[in-house]
Amino acid sequence: MRQLMDIAADARRAKYAVARLGTNDKNRGLLAIADALLANTREIIDANRIDIENGRANGLVEGLIDRLMLDEKRIAGIAEGCRQVAALPDPIGEVLWMRKTPNGLNIGQKRVPMGVIGIIYEARPNVTVDAAALCFKAGSACILRGGKEAFHSSMCLTRLMRAALAGEGLPEGAINLVEDTSRDSATQMMKLNGWLDVLIPRGGAGLIQSVVRNATVPVIETGTGNCHVYVDASADLEMAQRILVNAKCQRPSVCNAAESLLVHKDAAARFLPMAAAGLAPSGVSIHGCPRTRELLGDAVFPATEEDYGREYLGYEISCKVVDSLDEAIAHINRYNTGHSECIVTRDYEASQRFLDEVDAAAVYVNASTRFTDGFEFGFGAEIGISTQKLHARGPMGLTALTTTKFIIYGNGQIR
């Protein structure tokens, strides 16, 4: 078994080689990886079967087994993802600006690779390839640490990716999987200062909190979303119903799904029955404030303080009638996780104030929160959705995996 410090040393050596690769070389590597995954589908499925059998033996619930499972179609999808990353523009080398100072220095800011990127994730073997492909295209080496449930799948995928790079004469040390899946190895990885330039956790709230609490390396916090839809007094109520139903029901298990509905008191009597009717076919339970229950009756559970802060990730929603736009904004800023928030309105000032005053990565007027996504935003791919304010906020595409340096051309200047 490769020890973590050996892996970190390999990744550091490889980072210089990866940083020097041109775009064509990186794309050639990504296409070779895609081909290797397709050519070795059988081997991947065999490795995955061990994980599935272990998972069943350990009583993993079917939902997790499904996330873990790889079949021909899914492997083809993962390979296609690599081809898509190859097709993206290379973020490296762009000079964001350059200007001449009065003493004749030409100072510019250039986009350069991060170095070594760590990713800690759970039992989704596809992340092993997605993350490796994005880091490679961004010119960085990566250290991946997946959940132990997907260990055999991730090992097999990593072996194939490294062999594909080596076969093209490219640095296989660009892609590294932590082979020790104990809790210790995760904790050790969070403290690899000087070796890891950034650590990105991808997974549930527990994993993310553990990384935020324990890491001493720089972290990008991703993903929990307590997203709100606020229906203003002036809203087009049919539009509001469509947006609410889409934001809540189209895929309730994801972080950009709505978890809370706020309704202006002047729209409540007309809109709340429409909301209930729209959510009923999907069997959504409503946890409402007293005014909601007055209007919708006892089928609505009483909302607790806790409900307003919950990310249900399922067919439940909290609901509150508010007296004003101010109350709506204050409620959102108190309970949200800084992810995605929506106002439905026809009022100009309300739209501008909501955009300005709501503190979140993505703020919508008259559109579903479900659009917060790297593909939908036109970034072509996504490594996660940042809910912190440093470095990257919202969907993170390739540029979020890069940094910048200042380059200075002089001809002998001194101070």
Add this chain to the structure above:
Amino acid sequence: MRQLMDIAADARRAKYAVARLGTNDKNRGLLAIADALLANTREIIDANRIDIENGRANGLVEGLIDRLMLDEKRIAGIAEGCRQVAALPDPIGEVLWMRKTPNGLNIGQKRVPMGVIGIIYEARPNVTVDAAALCFKAGSACILRGGKEAFHSSMCLTRLMRAALAGEGLPEGAINLVEDTSRDSATQMMKLNGWLDVLIPRGGAGLIQSVVRNATVPVIETGTGNCHVYVDASADLEMAQRILVNAKCQRPSVCNAAESLLVHKDAAARFLPMAAAGLAPSGVSIHGCPRTRELLGDAVFPATEEDYGREYLGYEISCKVVDSLDEAIAHINRYNTGHSECIVTRDYEASQRFLDEVDAAAVYVNASTRFTDGFEFGFGAEIGISTQKLHARGPMGLTALTTTKFIIYGNGQIR
């Protein structure tokens, strides 16, 4: 004494008010602060005298007493700094890009305030005002935690700044000083997740390492600099001498001063005596490799492994003769702190490779490392120099104190 959690709650309340201020309001506040500092110079000097007397009684060395000391001229300088921040362009509100997606959403990325910014610093009372002014202009509330040696000065400055804002009808809660100067309050501040959006340590290596190790809030690591000057085989040696002497001697106590000299073997015999002659008038001690000592004699101390990693911050320098550009780049990437690095060369390829392959915030061809500074780079002001790769790298101006949000204008779009 205001408790830290009360201060955090005040700052959170104030952040919404500060974020809503227009540029004219913020500038009015900054000019009022400048006026208040000038009008109350006597009071500031009196408060400062208590710190100076306590410092002397506690045996503080003269260098620290000097950093701590405020007089009329220094206070005028601090007030002038506020006026300069007022004169800077407002970073808030800029839309970095906006584009229309195929389904008709207008998606843009807008620069917005960070929220609450924490600054931990040492016994320099001027930082109290500098940091508060920059955070205020950037639309954020701040929580300042200065060294206990400067407590009375910082309290007085903070009181005057808050009163100046209140006098203009602006939110005084924008500026907060931690009144508890125990170690506990610093540690508690590092773990204010959910209250602090970013924490920036400004000071020596010990302070910065303590924050990096203990903080669970997002941190921007600033400032230590083990900076190199590499004199290539093809260098204009007189230019190299000028740059070396400037980088080492012009102000050796700062992070962008050179700490190490690398010389290509083909230039060593001619250049090392020039280097020694240039450094001699300032009394710089050289810690050299065996080849350096062969050329310069026993006046050069033998360089240890530790010397190559040291930030002397004084009249000392390490020196190594290297066989090639590759060795120079590898040496720098091994020992540097990611701050500022310089090549002196006439060779085109060497200049390009050095710019590309050296991993640092600022990489120079033929200019002194001393230019790594927010004012010199044209940012108008500086909150520090980031040596990490997330969010901000190199000198941090006002924009480094901001974040972005995505704003989305729709007309009913759903997924």
